[in-house]
Amino acid sequence: MRVGEWNVAIGVVGGPGCGKSFYAQHRARQLLAQQPTYCIAHDPTMSIRGADVHRYRSEAELLAGLKAAPAGIHVLDVADGLRVVKLAVAVGEAAKRQPDPTPTLLVLDEIVAVGNMSPSYLDPAVQEAYAMRRHVHLGWIFCSQRPQQAHPSVWELSTELVIFRVPTRRQLDRLEDLGVPAATLDAIPNLPKHRHVVHRVSG
Numbered sequence: 001m002r003v004g005e006w007n008v009a010i011g012v013v014g015g016p017g018c019g020k021s022f023y024a025q026h027r028a029r030q031l032l033a034q035q036p037t038y039c040i041a042h043d044p045t046m047s048i049r050g051a052d053v054h055r056y057r058s059e060a061e062l063l064a065g066l067k068a069a070p071a072g073i074h075v076l077d078v079a080d081g082l083r084v085v086k087l088a089v090a091v092g093e094a095a096k097r098q099p100d101p102t103p104t105l106l107v108l109d110e111i112v113a114v115g116n117m118s119p120s121y122l123d124p125a126v127q128e129a130y131a132m133r134r135h136v137h138l139g140w141i142f143c144s145q146r147p148q149q150a151h152p153s154v155w156e157l158s159t160e161l162v163i164f165r166v167p168t169r170r171q172l173d174r175l176e177d178l179g180v181p182a183a184t185l186d187a188i189p190n191l192p193k194h195r196h197v198v199h200r201v202s203g
Helices: 020-034 059-068 081-096 124-131 152-156 169-177 182-190
Strands: 009-013 038-042 053-056 073-076 104-108 138-144 160-163 197-200
Touching: 009 020, 020 038, 020 073, 020 104, 020 138, 038 059, 038 081, 053 059, 059 073, 059 081, 073 081, 081 104, 081 124, 081 138, 124 152, 169 182, 182 197
Parallel strands: 009 138, 009 160, 038 073, 038 104, 053 073, 104 138
Antiparallel strands: 160 197
16 A cells, blocks of 8 residues: 555444454554554553564654664553654654655554543544544554544544444444444444454545
């Protein structure tokens, strides 16, 4: 896939312990294997693990690490994921100016930890970065325990929903609002641990 065609916005939803974080990092590594990609992550639960994971305490440290060894998943260990979003946008903007741009992949283990995210609030910086992702070649993978936790726009503008087991009718109703078909909704409450279904969205 050419950089200019990169439109990756994958929302991963499911209850605690269902396998969201494992899936998110697995999918990130799949994308990294397809082409050279900068991967920047926010991991407040310390769920992203592996020999290819590099952790930093500041933006300057991460940028230096990314420059020295760009492969792998680069985690910025800060409380507010908004800092990670802004850093990923800056990396994407810089990469875009290169003759052969490298795309950037942003992994958010808990999207509710990003800029006071709520069903009724989406930080303007996040909104712009998400809506303009193709222009800076910035892919997204984000996790949420419930579809109601995050602002509707992050779901509605996604390209793909990866759905693990969600048990309540309210959560299923929200997924139905997002276009998940009835047959898929019927299967979701009975999914075994670490099993999921995928729903493609227009994005």
